[in-house]
Every structure is written in C-alpha cells, then in structure tokens.
Amino acid sequence: MESLESIVLAQPFFAGLEPDIAEMIAGCARNHVFEPDAYLFHEGEAAREFFLLREGDVSLEIHISGGTTIVLSTQHEGDVVGASWLIPPYRWNSDARARTRVRALGVDAECLRGKCEANPRTGYAMMKRFAPLLVRRLQAAQTQLLDVYGRADRP
Amino acid sequence: MTVSPYLPLPYRIIAVRQDTPDTATIDLQPVRAAIPEPAPGQFTMLYMLGVGEAPISVSGVPIEGAPLAQTLRGVGNVSKAIIRLQPGDEIGVRGPYGTTWPVAEADGHDVLFIAGGLGLAPLRPAIRHVLAHRDRYGRVAVLYGARTPADILYRDELVLWRRMLDVQVEVTVDRAQRAWHGAVGVVTELVSRAGFEPDRTLAMVCGPEVMMRFSVQALQGAGLPSERIYVSMERSMKCGTGLCGHCQFGAEFVCKQGAVMRYDRIASIFTVREI
Numbered sequence: 001m002e003s004l005e006s007i008v009l010a011q012p013f014f015a016g017l018e019p020d021i022a023e024m025i026a027g028c029a030r031n032h033v034f035e036p037d038a039y040l041f042h043e044g045e046a047a048r049e050f051f052l053l054r055e056g057d058v059s060l061e062i063h064i065s066g067g068t069t070i071v072l073s074t075q076h077e078g079d080v081v082g083a084s085w086l087i088p089p090y091r092w093n094s095d096a097r098a099r100t101r102v103r104a105l106g107v108d109a110e111c112l113r114g115k116c117e118a119n120p121r122t123g124y125a126m127m128k129r130f131a132p133l134l135v136r137r138l139q140a141a142q143t144q145l146l147d148v149y150g151r152a153d154r155p
Numbered sequence: 156m157t158v159s160p161y162l163p164l165p166y167r168i169i170a171v172r173q174d175t176p177d178t179a180t181i182d183l184q185p186v187r188a189a190i191p192e193p194a195p196g197q198f199t200m201l202y203m204l205g206v207g208e209a210p211i212s213v214s215g216v217p218i219e220g221a222p223l224a225q226t227l228r229g230v231g232n233v234s235k236a237i238i239r240l241q242p243g244d245e246i247g248v249r250g251p252y253g254t255t256w257p258v259a260e261a262d263g264h265d266v267l268f269i270a271g272g273l274g275l276a277p278l279r280p281a282i283r284h285v286l287a288h289r290d291r292y293g294r295v296a297v298l299y300g301a302r303t304p305a306d307i308l309y310r311d312e313l314v315l316w317r318r319m320l321d322v323q324v325e326v327t328v329d330r331a332q333r334a335w336h337g338a339v340g341v342v343t344e345l346v347s348r349a350g351f352e353p354d355r356t357l358a359m360v361c362g363p364e365v366m367m368r369f370s371v372q373a374l375q376g377a378g379l380p381s382e383r384i385y386v387s388m389e390r391s392m393k394c395g396t397g398l399c400g401h402c403q404f405g406a407e408f409v410c411k412q413g414a415v416m417r418y419d420r421i422a423s424i425f426t427v428r429e430i
Contacts, residue, residue, distance in 0.1 A: 059333075069332060069333040070330065070332060071330075071331045071332065071333060072339065073340040073344075074327075076338070076348065099336070136344075140341045143329075143343070143365070143366070143369055144330065144340075147302070147329070148272070148329075148362070148363040148366045149272030149300075149301060149302035149363065149366075150302060
C-alpha cells in the first residue's frame with residue numbers, strides 16, 4: 001500500500017520537498033474520495049482542510065442572486081484546492097464541488113499550521129509553495145476581471 | 156495579369172456562418188481575378204462599398220478548392236456592415252499583407268498554439284497547416300481561451316481536432332455558469348497542462364495584447380526561449396502597405412513587419428504603454 005508520505009512527495013505541488021517535511025505533512029494528511037457533485041467545502045464554513053487533487057476535476061463556485069451559480073475556476077489533477085486555511089478568519093469564500101469522481105489528499109489545516117509555527121523550515125517550505133500559487137491566482141483573477149475578450153481584436 | 160496591391164478586387168460572398176452572437180465567418184470567391192494565395196497569419200483589407208476598409212485576418216486559406224475565409228466581429232462600421240451581408244453580395248478584397256506564422260521554422264519541433272478570443276481566427280490556417288502535415292511536427296497542442304461558452308469560435312472544428320489522437324486540445328472560458336462542463340480559468344493556466352518540452356517547442360500566440368503578455372510570461376516561466384515565441388500584434392492598420400504609418404510599433408510597421416512577430420525582436424517595447 002502506498003504510504004501517505006510517498007503520496008505527498010508525488011504531488012507536483014510538493015516537488016522538491018525534503019523528506020522530513022513530507023513526513024510532517026503526511027502526519028496531517030488523509031485520503032478522500034468525492035463522488036460527482038459532492039462538495040469538498042461550502043462558502044462560509046471553517047477552512048479546516050485543504051486538498052491536493054490526485055484525480056478528477058473540481059469547480060470553485062459562488063452563488064449570486066436569482067439562484068444562479070457562477071463557476072469561478074476549475075481545478076484539475078495536480079492542483080491545490082483551498083488557500084483560506086492560511087489566512088484568518090480561516091473560512092472558505094466559495095464552494096468547491098466535485099465535477100467528476102475525485103481522489104484527493106486532504107491536509108488538516110490546524111495540524112499543519114501548528115507544525116509550521118513550531119518548525120520554521122516547514123513554514124518556509126509551505127510559504128514557498130503557496131505564495132506563487134496565490135500570486136498566480138490573483139493574476140488570473142485580474143485577467144478575468146479585465147474581460148480581455150470583450151473587445152474586438154481587430155476593427 | 157499583375158494584381159496591384161492597392162486595388163481591391165471584387166469578391167462574392169458564397170457563405171456566411173454565424174460563429175458567435177457577434178462574430179461571423181464569410182467565405183469568399185473572386186468575381187474575376189483572385190488575390191495571391193494568403194499564407195497562414197496574413198490578413199487582407201476588406202472593402203465595404205460606401206462604408207470603408209478594415210484589416211481582417213484570413214481564417215481559411217483558399218487551397219484545394221476551399222474558399223477564402225475571413226472571420227469578423229461586428230464592432231466597427233465596416234465589420235458591422237460586412238457581417239450583415241448575405242451570400243451573393245460583393246465586397247472588395249486587397250492583399251494579402253503582413254508576415255506569416257512560422258510553420259516552416261516549426262518543422263521538427265513540438266508546436267504550441269495559444270489563442271484567446273478572436274485570436275483563434277488568424278491561428279486557424281497555421282493549425283490546419285500543421286495538422287495537414289502532422290508527420291513533420293512533434294507534439295502539437297492547441298490551448299484556447301474564450302470569454303464564455305457562447306463565445307467559443309469554430310466549435311465543430313475544435314471537436315474534430317480533439318478527436319485526433321495526436322493533438323492536445325484544451326479549451327477554457329473566463330466565466331461560466333454551472334451548466335458548462337469544460338474548464339474555467341484564464342488561458343495561461345493551460346500552459347502548465349500542455350506538457351511540452353521547452354527545448355524543442357515553438358509557440359504561436361494570438362489574442363488581445365494583454366492576454367499575449369501573460370501568455371509570454373507563462374511560456375518563459377515554463378522555460379521556452381523568447382526566440383521561439385511568436386505573437387501577432389494588433390495595431391490600427393489602414394493602408395496595409397507600410398505607407399500611412401497608422402500601425403507604427405516602435406521602428407516597425409505592424410502591417411509590413413507584422414502582424415506576426417518573433418517575441419525576442421519586440422520584447423523591449425512589447426509592454427511599453429506609450430508605443
């Protein structure tokens with residue numbers, strides 16, 4: 001059987017992680033399976049866990065008036081779902097719904113935050129991985145906001 | 156007979172396809188003489204009698220009996236008037252103008268096409284060329300981003316390409332409701348999913364300039380050298396022959412030295428707001 005540590009090390013997001021830190025993260029992790037249309041989390045709930053997608057697709061969604069659901073983005077194999085666990089008040093700001101059958105590694109937020117506090121190397125390793133992810137998502141959100149395709153490319 | 160590059164030739168519209176609510180592709184046939192065969196990446200000046208001219212990318216080259224195809228979004232006076240035309244109507248066509256996508260230079264390479272919005276139109280002839288000569292190229296990926304599912308161009312052709320087992324086709328939209336089952340996110344997010352080898356890849360990028368800027372960043376971040384990234388610049392082209400100066404871009408004229416340009420040659424001015 002595959003160990004949680006080897007699953008952690010196999011994630012592209014954790015590429016280059018030192019084995020002792022992988023072991024620490026694995027100590028906070030567990031496997032999940034979500035059937036299609038199951039929710040990984042809901043907006044407003046406490047962000048107790050973040051997920052690394054091993055298989056399947058997840059959409060981050062938000063409800064607007066009139067019962068309409070807008071898909072903010074989709075996440076796929078190898079992607080990380082959830083960053084709210086890092087930032088107080090640790091609450092999700094969207095829903096995450098499985099679009100297909102999803103296999104994911106869930107990492108307990110409180111457990112990992114505690115290890116990051118106690119061991120700055122672990123904290124720095126996580127920061128090095130989550131900071132670029134947050135910047136990339138911010139840039140993506142800015143680009144979506146620009147509505148670049150709303151204008152014609154040529155007259 | 157030599158055809159003057161300044162003289163519009165009469166063409167008859169033989170088909171109009173409504174690609175999206177505001178975008179249509181027209182198929183054209185020469186009434187008498189034809190313009191020289193456009194190469195992938197080139198554009199023509201379409202002349203709507205009594206209204207004016209507009210530079211429009213060639214979205215289908217007239218080879219093996221196919222008509223000249225051009226895709227327009229109705230935003231200006233000229234394009235709005237042209238997309239309202241019907242089969243049998245005539246317009247003027249002059250050209251072709253501009254540089255071409257580097258389909259010959261890409262020979263032996265993996266090829267990555269990145270298109271945003273209407274940018275798929277100028278890239279389509281290059282994609283078709285590569286797929287028609289598939290054995291000359293390594294891995295081929297088409298990454299396409301549109302505003303919403305309703306704004307996706309050439310749906311049928313994207314499906315056909317996707318069915319080919321040796322082409323990776325990824326489509327994403329910037330916004331969607333739950334009924335959309337495809338990817339949602341910006342086109343640059345697809346770059347990491349393309350699985351190309353930067354050492355042997357050539358990329359062709361076409362779309363709004365801001366989308367191309369972010370795409371270039373993503374490609375460079377993935378290790379692709381600037382000299383193997385090509386972009387298609389958009390400027391206000393009026394004459395198509397480098398005389399009027401409307402499309403000046405630094406020391407170049409986009410209608411003559413572009414619209415397709417190698418990124419390393421324009422990198423120093425690509426993000427300069429004043430240019």
